Amino acid sequence: MKPRRPGSRAALIGAAAAFVVAAALVSVFVGAANLNPVAVATALAGKIPFLGVHSGLSALDSAVLFQIRLPRIVLGALVGALLAVTGAGYQGVFRNPLVDSGMLGASAGAGLGATIAIVYLGGLGPAVVPVAAFTGSLAGVAIASLAGAIGAARGSLGSGPATLLLAGIAVGMFLTAAQTVVLQRSTQVLQQVYSWLLGSLSGASWQQVIEILPYAGVSVAVILLHGRHLDVLSVGDDEARALGINPRAVRAIAIGSCALAAAAAVAVSGLIGFVGIIVPHVARRLAGPSYLTVLPLSLLGGAGFLVLADTLARTVLAPAELPIGVVTALIGAPAFIWVLRGTRAVDT
Amino acid sequence: MKPLTSAASAVLAACALTALAACGSSGSSSQPSAQPASPAPGGGPATSSATPAVAQFPVTISAPGGPVTIKAQPARIVSLSPTATEDLFAVGAGKQVVAVDLSSNYPSGVPKTSLNGVTPNVEAVAGYHPSLVVTDQDANGLVAGMKKLGVPVLVEPAAASIDEAYAQITQIGQATGHLASAQDVVAGMRANIAADLAKAGTAHSDLSYFWEVSANPYYSATSKTFAGSIAAMFGLKNIADAAAKAADGGYPQLTPEYILSAKPQIIFLTDNQATDGGQTPAVVAARPGWPAIPAVKNHEVIAMNDDVAARWGPRLPLLVAEIAAAVESAAGK
Numbered sequence: 001m002k003p004r005r006p007g008s009r010a011a012l013i014g015a016a017a018a019f020v021v022a023a024a025l026v027s028v029f030v031g032a033a034n035l036n037p038v039a040v041a042t043a044l045a046g047k048i049p050f051l052g053v054h055s056g057l058s059a060l061d062s063a064v065l066f067q068i069r070l071p072r073i074v075l076g077a078l079v080g081a082l083l084a085v086t087g088a089g090y091q092g093v094f095r096n097p098l099v100d101s102g103m104l105g106a107s108a109g110a111g112l113g114a115t116i117a118i119v120y121l122g123g124l125g126p127a128v129v130p131v132a133a134f135t136g137s138l139a140g141v142a143i144a145s146l147a148g149a150i151g152a153a154r155g156s157l158g159s160g161p162a163t164l165l166l167a168g169i170a171v172g173m174f175l176t177a178a179q180t181v182v183l184q185r186s187t188q189v190l191q192q193v194y195s196w197l198l199g200s201l202s203g204a205s206w207q208q209v210i211e212i213l214p215y216a217g218v219s220v221a222v223i224l225l226h227g228r229h230l231d232v233l234s235v236g237d238d239e240a241r242a243l244g245i246n247p248r249a250v251r252a253i254a255i256g257s258c259a260l261a262a263a264a265a266v267a268v269s270g271l272i273g274f275v276g277i278i279v280p281h282v283a284r285r286l287a288g289p290s291y292l293t294v295l296p297l298s299l300l301g302g303a304g305f306l307v308l309a310d311t312l313a314r315t316v317l318a319p320a321e322l323p324i325g326v327v328t329a330l331i332g333a334p335a336f337i338w339v340l341r342g343t344r345a346v347d348t
Numbered sequence: 349m350k351p352l353t354s355a356a357s358a359v360l361a362a363c364a365l366t367a368l369a370a371c372g373s374s375g376s377s378s379q380p381s382a383q384p385a386s387p388a389p390g391g392g393p394a395t396s397s398a399t400p401a402v403a404q405f406p407v408t409i410s411a412p413g414g415p416v417t418i419k420a421q422p423a424r425i426v427s428l429s430p431t432a433t434e435d436l437f438a439v440g441a442g443k444q445v446v447a448v449d450l451s452s453n454y455p456s457g458v459p460k461t462s463l464n465g466v467t468p469n470v471e472a473v474a475g476y477h478p479s480l481v482v483t484d485q486d487a488n489g490l491v492a493g494m495k496k497l498g499v500p501v502l503v504e505p506a507a508a509s510i511d512e513a514y515a516q517i518t519q520i521g522q523a524t525g526h527l528a529s530a531q532d533v534v535a536g537m538r539a540n541i542a543a544d545l546a547k548a549g550t551a552h553s554d555l556s557y558f559w560e561v562s563a564n565p566y567y568s569a570t571s572k573t574f575a576g577s578i579a580a581m582f583g584l585k586n587i588a589d590a591a592a593k594a595a596d597g598g599y600p601q602l603t604p605e606y607i608l609s610a611k612p613q614i615i616f617l618t619d620n621q622a623t624d625g626g627q628t629p630a631v632v633a634a635r636p637g638w639p640a641i642p643a644v645k646n647h648e649v650i651a652m653n654d655d656v657a658a659r660w661g662p663r664l665p666l667l668v669a670e671i672a673a674a675v676e677s678a679a680g681k
Binding site: 032124315319 | 449450451464465466467561562563564565566567590591600601602603604605606608609610611619621622623624625626627631635636637638639640641
């Protein structure tokens with residue numbers, strides 16, 4: 001696809017931001033509690049300083065809105081943004097459209113960490129699971145990177161990204177197998193572990209938002225600043241070097257910040273698939289291949305997409321709930337195929 | 349890499365949930381002749397009332413999974429089900445039990461092994477040279493595999509009703525040569541439960557409750573489940589019943605804002621022990637928004653014995669007593 005004319009970048013990013021706001025607005029007015037939309041609007045206006053609007057919601061309805069629904073929307077937006085921008089970042093690093101935020105052992109490591117926490121560390125309380133998932137996710141990427149470095153030093157594939165990608169696949173499978181072994185040690189926790197693996201924003205709280213915000217902020221800032229570098233990498237390592245860029249350094253920085261972003265997301269939401277693949281692809285379809293645009297567009301698009309997906313997850317079967325991973329796959333898979341239908345090689 | 353695709357793990361999660369809590373309920377109810385061994389409270393089957401305690405072998409048990417013939421009183425029993433383990437020891441067959449699975453943890457001193465009841469290994473089970481295997485599900489070709497070795501397998505799946513639970517205890521007594529004592533166990537359970545029901549009352553339709561199977565996401569149990577049927581004996585209103593249509597097997601995942609807006613007066617936690625989620629009443633009270641729920645406000649968040657709440661064995665009266673105490677307390681408020 002040809003790059004659009006200058007100026008369309010700002011328009012696209014503005015439209016994506018509007019999409020996030022629209023998704024959040026739709027989401028805030030619907031839910032199993034059936035709050036009166038006027039009362040919700042009044043209650044929200046009541047939070048604006050000096051406006052002097054008095055909320056008409058009961059204490060319980062107010063708790064539903066401000067402590068259940070709103071933090072869930074904000075956390076969903078954050079997680080979606082992190083997963084999508086990480087997916088886009090990895091796709092740039094590996095020059096491969098099929099990688100996503102769970103690559104390089106990140107998801108498998110998080111799964112192993114969470115399972116170990118659930119099976120062996122239950123005595124420390126439920127708060128230990130996100131910490132274990134976060135640590136496991138980062139450890140997974142570290143092990144995969146180490147394995148990739150060894151492979152690059154000794155193997156015939158060279159130091160290109162393919163070696164690292166293959167090492168990541170092997171490490172991911174190993175960690176998943178290790179997780180299954182741990183799971184076999186205790187049959188009572190099957191449901192807890194599988195619920196975690198499916199991903200959920202069901203327990204969202206402001207505290208979680210605050211906890212992941214520092215990791216999210218730093219990693220996203222670094223990833224966004226590397227848009228130009230990823231563009232240069234896309235022409236090949238030798239050409240990048242000729243242009244004064246050290247491909248290995250750029251890859252290391254990008255992978256590190258993507259790993260941090262993905263770990264932050266996985267710690268609060270479990271494993272949510274498809275966002276990291278589908279959103280960057282749509283962004284590329286709209287904006288062309290430049291990561292200068294694809295990265296911010298993925299960030300915003302991911303936020304809006306996951307907020308909408310979670311809105312469906314908590315309303316379609318209300319008062320029951322669908323696992324969000326099922327919703328992202330149910331929407332994501334057909335949408336992905338639709339996008340592939342019109343994708344040409346140059347897009348990637 | 350994701351360990352599983354989302355869709356595949358959804359299926360697995362549903363399976364795990366079903367296996368843990370609801371497995372076999374449809375299978376057992378489809379057996380109209382499943383309960384000949386279950387005695388009415390007053391009089392047992394003719395065979396047992398005439399010659400109590402003396403084992404009658406060979407015996408054919410009309411188990412939920414089909415008839416099982418046991419030729420002689422089993423001297424070496426392997427239990428792959430925590431509930432069956434409790435049943436075996438309660439009816440007095442404990443001395444015959446040589447191995448139990450890794451989840452069997454009651455009564456204390458059971459011969460616990462690394463055998464896995466959810467994914468059993470036929471060779472590992474055979475290694476204990478059992479003359480009878482008792483389990484709650486036929487996984488990994490267990491029944492077919494043991495059949496080749498000539499070892500009968502009694503499958504006693506998750507009970508769908510309290511009567512099925514009684515029938516299973518009686519069948520396990522019959523299969524092990526302890527029918528009379530099994531009948532005593534059941535009679536004792538019936539008496540205990542009847543006393544608790546009489547004391548707490550059975551017409552509490554004004555009291556609503558939330559039965560928490562797990563948190564984040566919040567899985568619950570409807571009145572159609574075994575646990576729900578126990579709570580229903582008190583006439584309690586189950587907030588998960590509104591989601592019953594969406595529920596597969598009676599265990600819906602409830603969205604938290606519904607739990608709040610349904611204002612349950614009692615919350616039963618079956619995920620509060622360290623090995624089972626650690627969702628204590630204090631953790632529940634600290635969940636954002638939850639202090640607005642009447643049950644949390646009135647301190648009616650009940651930390652259940654998770655194992656008792658998830659099983660259908662001889663400790664059922666304890667489950668009933670826990671619910672009765674909560675009902676009495678909440679009704680007084």
